[in-house]
Amino acid sequence: MQGRPESEPTSWLWQANIHGEKAENPGPNPEWNNCPHGGWFFLPWHRAYILCFEEIVRDVIQNELDGPDDWALPYWNYTRVTNGDPDSPESLECRRLPSAFRSPVWPDEEGDNPLFLAEPDRSPGAALGAPIGWTEVNPYKAMQAPRFTGVTQFGSEYTDSHLLHSNGQSGLLEMQPHNLIHGYVGGVMSQFFSPRDPIFWLHHANIDRLWAAWIASNSGHKNPTDADWLGFTHTFRNAQGNQVRFKSEDLQSEEALGYVYESLTDGVGLKPPERLVAMLAAGVDPPPQQVAATSGPTDLGPDALAVPLTPEPSARAEALPEAASPQTPNRAILTMDDVRADAPPQTNYRVFVGARPDHEEDLDPEGPYFIGHVHFFGAVGDNTHHHGGGGLTFKFDITEHLTELRQLGVWDGEGIPLVVVTPAPLGPPPPDAGEEARALAAVPTPPPGSRPRIGSISLSTT
Ligand SMILES: [Cu+2]
Structure with a gap:
């Protein structure tokens, strides 16, 4: 072929x-x-x-x-x-x-x-x-x-x-x-x-x-x-x-199409720790009010990067803690817009909220700070013919996540918790891989010129 x-x-x-x-x-x-x-x-x-x-x-x-x-x-x-x-x-x-x-x-x-x-x-x-x-x-x-x-x-x-x-x-x-x-x-x-x-x-x-x-x-x-x-x-x-x-x-039926799979039960997932609460945000109604945002694009690299969000002057100070309360129906939504790269960044990224970037124990994907991933599939280089020139959009509903951070006492409800973005690490290379290979594989590093970035990050409440 x-x-x-x-x-x-x-x-x-x-x-x-x-x-x-x-x-x-x-x-x-x-x-x-x-x-x-x-x-x-x-x-x-x-x-x-x-x-x-x-x-x-x-x-x-x-x-x-x-x-x-x-x-x-x-x-x-x-x-x-x-x-x-x-x-x-x-x-x-x-x-x-x-x-x-x-x-x-x-x-x-x-x-x-x-x-x-x-x-x-x-x-x-x-x-x-x-x-x-x-x-x-x-x-x-x-x-x-x-x-x-x-x-x-x-x-x-x-x-x-x-x-x-x-x-x-x-x-x-x-x-x-x-x-x-x-x-x-x-x-x-x-x-x-x-x-x-x-x-x-x-x-x-x-x-x-x-x-x-x-x-x-x-x-x-x-x-x-x-x-x-x-x-x-x-x-x-x-x-x-x-x-x-x-x-x-x-x-709808693979059997009707003439094939079957060896197993439909092997490799269908394991229950993660209960606290993986952040999820993709569904259509939000009424329209959310922005409480904080970045002022420009965020360039991602090989290290954990803390992204401070600037509070929106017109937003009520109580909007976020209100949303992060089990007593209210309000939601807190973190949105990442125009996520793209100029060349393959050769890594996915993990996203944390409220974590301390210099504390490795905070950057645990099973811990309370992890909210999800960003990737660049289909948003590399010139993809204008595919999605009108814009990059990818990711929305995370972090309502329960913020509620948990308050309960744990790591966020007091005042101020805007830090967003931390870090490359998703890989596991150990095969035993026969050389020393150099091991070092290379351990820390995924976006190649020069790939410039993975997030156009804007905003935090909103409903
Ligand atoms: Cu695919």
Whole structure:
């Protein structure tokens, strides 16, 4: 497929272009640049996408390589945990970019491995096999979501156009582990032409499996019943290069589509400590009042960065402590707007509120200060054709979080707690990695010129 010309629908590049083109000024092909993110078509669209890709690969394997006719696309089970311990050697192994993708040569030491990409097309950490942190992949919150539709639900909120790429907010599964795996692998995977990296397809097979697992795990878990979702048509190409169309309605059962997963119960998340209370903010009504904000963009680096927010002079001093009280229905919402980078930053970031940046114990993703993640998937370089020139938006409902900080006595309700942003650390590289590699992998460092940044940060109350 990689040897076929880009003009052929069954070529590697055409297939990747369906998701997103690499060109700065993409051409007018209506079948390209179609990936839907931050909306409720994310799951059905990607299911049909990997199904057609699998059919094309199987056709090559069968007819050109004389291989098995039951070849199937594998899934990368980075959410797998053995013995209930995310830090066991086996669990860590599952969260490394698989070794078949990290070696420049085939197992017989010959030739170029077509599954391999060199830096900077992948992050240094992923390239070395340093595992992504469990905190970044645990799908528990998504898998427990009672409904499909809604920002704080499994599959994102009502979406009127499938061409909504990133203006909307990702549903829980799309956010984690999906977006954070894109950010961990980095390089090509952090951009909309991510399917050029072969690991893309195994990543999405696992996301697809988790959708099937969510449906199978609870009879109350249902796909949308709205005609706008059910009736939406997704267009792809089959192994003969012909157009094939699927309605979301016809993409609800993997068995009906002719495939099953080895397991729908392996790697579906572990209950995190009770205090992980911050969540994506749903549509907020009435419109929130801003109580504090940054005055300019915040550039992120390799170190924990404290971002002070300046109080809004017109805001009532009691607005924030009122919201952070179990006795009032008011909410406190932290919003990060225009999150973007000029080149792949090769790391995800963790966000804390109320933490002391120089106290490592405060920067614990299971501690009371952690509120969530920011990533740069689809907001790298010139993405104007994808989301109107703006970067990504993240909203966190930190109401319960602030209430807990008051109860713990680390915030007195006066003043604005510090926002602290720090790169998400990776686990130890494989034992055979060199000393230099270990040092490199331990602290993810955005490459010079990548300039990951948050355009503005604001704190609002309802
Ligand atoms: Cu993806």
